[in-house]
Amino acid sequence: MTTATRTVRIASRKSQLALVQTHWVQGELAKLYPEITFEVDTMSTQGDNILDVALAKIGDKGLFTKELEVSMLRRDSDLAVHSLKDLPTHLPEGLMLGAITEREDPADALVVHASFQQYQLATLPEGTIVGTSSLRRLAQLRHHYPHLEFKDIRGNLNTRLAKLDSGEFDAIVLAVAGLKRLGFGDRIHEVLPPEVSLHAVGQGALGIECRTEDPEILQLIKGLEHPPTAYRCLAERSFLRELEGGCQVPIGVNTTLTGDNLTLTGMVASLDGQRLLRDSVTGSATKAEDLGIQLADRLKAQGAGEILAEIFAEARP
Numbered sequence: 615m616t617t618a619t620r621t622v623r624i625a626s627r628k629s630q631l632a633l634v635q636t637h638w639v640q641g642e643l644a645k646l647y648p649e650i651t652f653e654v655d656t657m658s659t660q661g662d663n664i665l666d667v668a669l670a671k672i673g674d675k676g677l678f679t680k681e682l683e684v685s686m687l688r689r690d691s692d693l694a695v696h697s698l699k700d701l702p703t704h705l706p707e708g709l710m711l712g713a714i715t716e717r718e719d720p721a722d723a724l725v726v727h728a729s730f731q732q733y734q735l736a737t738l739p740e741g742t743i744v745g746t747s748s749l750r751r752l753a754q755l756r757h758h759y760p761h762l763e764f765k766d767i768r769g770n771l772n773t774r775l776a777k778l779d780s781g782e783f784d785a786i787v788l789a790v791a792g793l794k795r796l797g798f799g800d801r802i803h804e805v806l807p808p809e810v811s812l813h814a815v816g817q818g819a820l821g822i823e824c825r826t827e828d829p830e831i832l833q834l835i836k837g838l839e840h841p842p843t844a845y846r847c848l849a850e851r852s853f854l855r856e857l858e859g860g861c862q863v864p865i866g867v868n869t870t871l872t873g874d875n876l877t878l879t880g881m882v883a884s885l886d887g888q889r890l891l892r893d894s895v896t897g898s899a900t901k902a903e904d905l906g907i908q909l910a911d912r913l914k915a916q917g918a919g920e921i922l923a924e925i926f927a928e929a930r931p
């Protein structure tokens with residue numbers, strides 16, 4: 615008497631953070647569906663291979679997701695786990711965002727060199743060298759702290775922390791979520807409040823992508839969905855989609871959910887931080903995507919379209 619066990623294959627990037635996240639999803643799925651075997655297939659993406667070019671210069675059209683998507687469309691794998699903020703708002707035909715998991719703290723964090731322990735972001739002296747690879751963080755920090763000096767930093771979390779500790783930077787800004795997931799929570803010197811840094815769309819949450827025509831897999835992964843996180847992230851993603859921005863534009867958000875009341879705050883800034891538009895909308899969580907569109911329309915009416923057009927013109931000569 616043999617029972618053929620069903621095997622479901624999960625596609626993942628190879629980075630340490632991706633593997634921690636994918637193994638968490640694998641473990642949760644295995645708990646929910648003990649009769650199924652969940653296997654992880656790792657692959658490199660374009661974004662993992664291009665390390666010497668500033669992320670902002672190489673665009674964002676699925677840099678960290680494409681290879682995983684091809685694998686699903688070929689049926690080599692059945693689902694893919696992404697940091698939701700790396701998942702474009704437009705997905706390839708035949709694929710969908712099947713589930714959004716419970717969010718870690720979505721805020722940004724300041725991590726400092728040992729010789730800067732006595733400072734907070736607001737007291738860093740003139741000329742302090744701050745590393746960030748994100749235009750969103752750059753524009754907001756320049757806006758609030760124009761006396762600081764900003765330098766691009768690339769590489770995975772370990773590499774970035776090593777560059778900080780070696781003295782190449784005085785401070786760096788990273789996502790709280792990534793630091794905590796990799797066990798570097800004790801390196802967080804200060805969590806940046808939303809007044810200073812609105813986080814990236816989807817930051818801190820995982821997005822699980824699957825084939826549109828695969829209701830069985832969709833139903834499995836829906837078991838990991840965290841509805842409050844999903845409402846918030848759907849509003850954030852709708853805002854970004856309506857602004858036609860990718861992950862490498864100075865667009866930031868914050869969401870709060872109290873009962874059914876969803877508040878979405880968003881901002882669009884110029885790269886020099888001189889112009890920074892910010893507004894909020896509130897409504898029912900069941901209308902999350904409408905809220906994103908409403909907020910995008912409000913910011914467009916204040917000139918967001920012009921700011922973004924300038925940035926795109928600079929990025930694609």
Ligand SMILES: NCc1[nH]cc(CCC(=O)O)c1CC(=O)O
Pocket residue numbers: 697698699700787788789791792816817818819
């Ligand atoms: N841009 C890279 C990236 N993609 C996901 C995370 C971790 C945070 C998250 O899950 O949102 C990070 C690192 C960072 O922004 O510091």
